[in-house]
Amino acid sequence: MSTPRPVSPRQATIFPEIPKGDVISTYDSYHDAQLAVDALARANFPVANLAILGNDIRSVERVTGKLxxxxxxxxxxxxxxxxxxxxxxxxxxxxxxxxxxxxxxxxxxxxxxxxxxxxxxxxxxxxxxxxDFSSVMQLVATRYDVITEPQFVQDARQILIGDQPQGE
Missing domain, CATH: 1.20.58 (Methane Monooxygenase Hydroxylase; Chain G, domain 1)
Structure with missing residues (x-):
């Protein structure tokens, strides 16, 4: 009988898992979620603890032309x-x-x-x-959650609140 060993980073990519954590904020577009992570990175937040989680995935086929x-x-x-x-x-x-x-x-x-x-x-x-048409298939989420470990949630939210432009 063998003893189980910790999963290496290489093996982790073979068997992907949904990241665990608490939601910092939710966005309607992936670009907005990226901007939030960029703001956290500029504030020296430990971004290695973050993940952008796409929810309600939809398949979108965009028709590009007639064949x-x-x-x-x-x-x-x-x-x-x-x-x-x-x-x-x-x-x-x-x-x-x-x-x-x-x-x-x-x-x-x-x-x-x-x-x-x-x-x-x-x-x-x-x-x-x-x-009789050509198209491009994409997977798109309807919302994107930026998540992190529970001990970092409040700090991240404070950074993002402080990063918002005045008047919003």
């Missing part, structure tokens, strides 16, 4: 060109004779762009009626 064959071909060509660029760099590194490498490099980029365009257009043609 067309031309747009899909361009996006496929660009991603394929990046793959070709990678392979061209690999060939450059491992080629014993570097004469004529520019031609090989350009050919790898062009072939990558061609295959990327081909696969992009074929994929779009097969899924044509299911998804």
């Amino acid at each position: 067309t064959y031309g747009r899909v071909a361009l996006m496929g060509a660009l991603s394929g060109a990046y793959l070709g660029l990678f392979f061209g760099l690999i060939l450059y590194i491992f080629q014993p004779d570097n004469s004529g490498i520019l031609g090989v490099f350009l050919a790898a980029v062009a072939i990558g762009a061609g295959f990327g365009m081909l696969f992009g257009v074929l994929s779009y043609a097969m899924n044509r009626n299911r998804r």
Whole structure:
């Protein structure tokens, strides 16, 4: 039987936990929560004891545009060109004779762009009626709590109250 050992920082990231503590303040945007932590940092508060906790997480998909064959071909060509660029760099590194490498490099980029365009257009043609738009998916919280250990809550609140502009 083995004895349990303390969790190392590396293992802590493998098994994430929700931070524990008391709420100092609550904000409607992540940016406002960051500003509060910045204010605490400027006041020499021990910020290693803070956490910003997002609550009521929502999935937001922002539509960025309509897909067309031309747009899909361009996006496929660009991603394929990046793959070709990678392979061209690999060939450059491992080629014993570097004469004529520019031609090989350009050919790898062009072939990558061609295959990327081909696969992009074929994929779009097969899924044509299911998804005719491009989008970006984000996770957004409806509110953000700045939390800390109970012994630091009052000090943090005093610092944040003193940091507020006059008249609010």
